[in-house]
Amino acid sequence: MTIRRRRKDAVESRDKILDTARTLFKDCGVQSVSMHQIAQCAHVGQGTLYRHYAHKGDLCLALLKESAEAFLKNLTDWVEASRGQIPPYDILESVIRQIIDFTDNNTSLLTAVNSSKFISNNPFYQYIHRLVSSLVAELLPEDSPLDATLTSDIILAATSPALYMFERDERGYTKDQVFDAIRLTCLSGLRTPHYGGE
Numbered sequence: 001m002t003i004r005r006r007r008k009d010a011v012e013s014r015d016k017i018l019d020t021a022r023t024l025f026k027d028c029g030v031q032s033v034s035m036h037q038i039a040q041c042a043h044v045g046q047g048t049l050y051r052h053y054a055h056k057g058d059l060c061l062a063l064l065k066e067s068a069e070a071f072l073k074n075l076t077d078w079v080e081a082s083r084g085q086i087p088p089y090d091i092l093e094s095v096i097r098q099i100i101d102f103t104d105n106n107t108s109l110l111t112a113v114n115s116s117k118f119i120s121n122n123p124f125y126q127y128i129h130r131l132v133s134s135l136v137a138e139l140l141p142e143d144s145p146l147d148a149t150l151t152s153d154i155i156l157a158a159t160s161p162a163l164y165m166f167e168r169d170e171r172g173y174t175k176d177q178v179f180d181a182i183r184l185t186c187l188s189g190l191r192t193p194h195y196g197g198e
Helices: 003-028 035-042 046-052 056-082 088-105 107-114 123-139 148-158 161-170 175-191
Strands: none
Touching: 003 035, 003 046, 003 056, 035 046, 035 056, 056 088, 056 107, 056 123, 088 107, 088 123, 088 161, 088 175, 107 161, 123 148, 148 175, 161 175
């Protein structure tokens, strides 16, 4: 078998796995579908499945990749266009709102990704963290007792998909209520004049 043919077969297998997973997740829910079930329904061996995706979180990340990349590009473009036009605090607040909107639209996949014990290697989280951390750093004076990295981790923990799903589905809170709680408890301290907010 030629290298070109093997590559084509690998792409076809990967596409078949993703299409099957997307359908199963939509029909049954992400949490109730096993990797074994995906392999069976995609008519691929378990070895083939695990060669492409080490765990379900990895597979969910692949499904999210296209929409996440578009979201991150749009978010970054908006932040860059907004700098100097609106106050830094308002940019941060809008970024958090947009993260919640994206989470609301992709909760099941994001929960599987973030619960797979690889948050430190999760490129989506790392990108969002760098963006939020840079915005927080703009708001903190040099002598601030707060650390931009830790503050950003705490803010993003409040937007985590697992917590969001629990608040929405179990507690019955709306997206707006979740955002308001995050804004008032996690962001409002950054809005004080001492921290550079407007």
